Amino acid sequence: MTQHSSSSLPDYGSAVDWITGLVPFGIRPGLDRIHELMERLGNPHRRLKFIHVAGTNGKGSTCSFLTNVLVRGGYDVGTFTSPYITKFTNRFQYNGHDIEEEDLLRLANKLKPHVEAIAKTELGSPTMFEVSTALAILYFGTVVYPDYVVWETGLGGRLDVTNIVYPVMSIITNVGHDHMDRLGPTLEAIAAEKAGIIKPGIPVVSAAAQPEVIEVIRRKAQETGSSFYLLGEQFKTSVQSVREDEQIFTFEGLFRTIEGLSIKLNGAHQLENAAVAIMALEVLRQYQAMIIEDDALREGLMQTEWPGRLEMVQKEPRILIDGAHNPEGASMLADALRNVYHYGRLHLMIGMLENKNHEATIKHILPLVDTLIVTEADYHMKLNAEALGELIGRMREQSDESKPFELIVEKDWKQALNKLQQLTEGNDLGVVTGTLYLIADVRSRLLYNSDSEKGW
Template identity: 60%
Template sequence: MRTMNEENQQTQDAFSSYEEAVEWITGLVPVGIRPGLKRMETMMEMLGHPERRLRFIHVGGTNGKGSTCAYLTKVLVRAGYDVGTFTSPYLERFTSRLRYNEKDIPDEDLLRMANRVKPIADELAQTELGHPTMFEVTTAVALLYYGTVTYPDYVVWEVGLGGRLDSTNIVAPVVSVITNVGHDHMDVLGDTIEKVAFEKAGIIKPGVAVVSAVEQPEAVEVLEQACRERKCSLYLLDREFRFEAVSSELNRQEFDFESPFRRIEGLAISMNGYHQYKNAAVAVMVLEVLRQYYALLVEDEDLNAALYETQWPGRLEMIGENPRILIDGAHNPEGAEMLADAIGTTYPHDKVHLMMGMLATKEHSGYLKHILAVVDTLVITEPDFRKKMDAEKLAELARSMAEEANRQIEIVVEPDWKQALARLKAQTGPDDLAVVSGTLYLISDVRSWVINRTDSEKGW
């Protein structure tokens, strides 16, 4: 395999524009998901191990990863640290998944990084390891960007899928986070909560503290076992740390926080939904661990201001006022439960009209159980993505479940998502609430169309 100098000399003509680079990366989606770290290990070696120059906060879990990453990033940046943030999927532009101090990677830097990775990917494709996947290439680009261009103090590093065999697991973090464990990606991660928890616990490293809000006893047992084997301290919500909800109103929720280290009162967040208390508490516990273990300096006034300023697009985000349109990327049973709770407690309404589109690989029955309990109209559409769930088949399931639950719900089938959105708007009265939920591929398109009247680049 080529040396770094040879690799640098042979990459200059790979791509001439940002668009070409992104087209190459996103064009790798059909390669699929191929769990394992050997390709990442080989790429990192060929690139001079940029990941070894960085401090990572590795964030895994089923739901809440993005919000937790957003809280951590906002607080650290406000406290004066330089922060890289790697998340997925992106809602509008590919560059949104690689951020530095809350700004997208510049197009020209993305182009340069892609030109360095391309020949290495081509070389791997000729070996028994095979061509790196889209997510592996994107992860390599991110590590190059942070490890050779920006050198942030911390990288907030979100797991793509699972943890143990995810390409992000190439790094050695200063703290590991597992937000929760739920019923998602079970076709890849395993068909029980224990199996899913085992895969997510794979990001736990020897001697590195773990912060988690996992609740199920069987999942907690898996985490505890992993921490015992790897001699890690586990900080578990409602055991080592806790929050007390003080008040909740639209766009403002207040809580007190307590950990083994200290108590902090009067914290506030502007993101809605009870689950955001948990996400914020997890983020605060991570910061407290960094304060104790790594002398992180964050003033309480910066902590409080940053928590309240934090937003995360596509999660309980109001993007329209006439009619009111709420979007939320709930796509699994746990996410649907959180969304249903927020609809019932946070957003006043006469009727609820919900538009949904899903991928075929998701657990639709568990999702629908929660959603059917709170909606008056269900508009079922299809996301513009190759793994989309057929709208009519999803509608058949919804009709059957509504009948079993003795729920009188109008169920509309409109495969074209733009037509479905028009139908949703037309049906929503002044005192009603329109909701768009399901896969983030749909949320991305709807968000971009409503806010900018443009199509999104959306992707994983």
């Protein structure tokens, strides 16, 4: 674990290994170490315009909508998201393209002596996510200089290291039951953490739905003198038509109505994410003199893709992947399976992490499946397949809703995937869901027939 300041990282692989090797330092909420890092580097974040995006679900899709529309509108855009699905460089993008490996290596070598120096102080070593965040700021603030940075929080908001920035726009997509071990036991507590990204005088856009969550965000916006735009109040969508890979809708906002918009991402929740992105851009249009032509808006929305979320990765047999790793995500998946996709039998494969709200997540899926294959992600925090299988068995016995289904426990995710493909015949639908660590591996295997370089 100990690195020596004198040793520079020789190549991209070594740089990624060094950064991911900081994982044992864990997730340590607080901004002291990132402030120290930025101070040592000349505070490059202060010269950038950030659109800060927090929320339980939908952050990634919302960031993707924003990035695509802004790029098509003629702006240079940096995007920082997590976790990544295919490769470590996915997290740091400029105009939709990953950071070059040589840039990542150079910036990692610039960071390394500072990280090691801070590790020797009472602050302790910066974590993997802190170093990744610092690398993103260095990349955007000293290499590519984008007009806007679409900036996704890691966990929560208030104490998340991404909260070092002072944005031009704050977005809270929604608030649900996730990371309750770190963010608090109630929706109000979680909402207070997410609302921590709201800065004085900076507008905030949200699709929060629960009254107690809305109250927390509204109160924080009032305290900070921030304009608050809420889906269902200041803006809304009305659906014109829905079919697989196409949703056509009208956006109605405070400033104007835009008809005939289209997205190819599936699920009613993606309309919410699109609406949040549109409203954020409309507010920036009013207050930051942002110029986005309607054609660029339409094209950017329509061309937005987000891997691992309701993504059909194989046609024969039909295999759909969706990283529904919390109760709200599973509810959205179940809604899409009922209303968007047509199939004979439904075969579903799931693997989860040990710290998730398992029962509340799985209950949304049980009434729909004909076969449920329980497996394990290739990740150190995976939930044991037998334990998950036993939980599902108990839930099946206690449930009045679930129809009869076959339960298969297969620890090896590759074998589980083979079984899913074998079972999925003709008009059937195979679904892989749960933790994104499993989704990343399955996606890589089906699309590229290779192992992914997945992770946080």
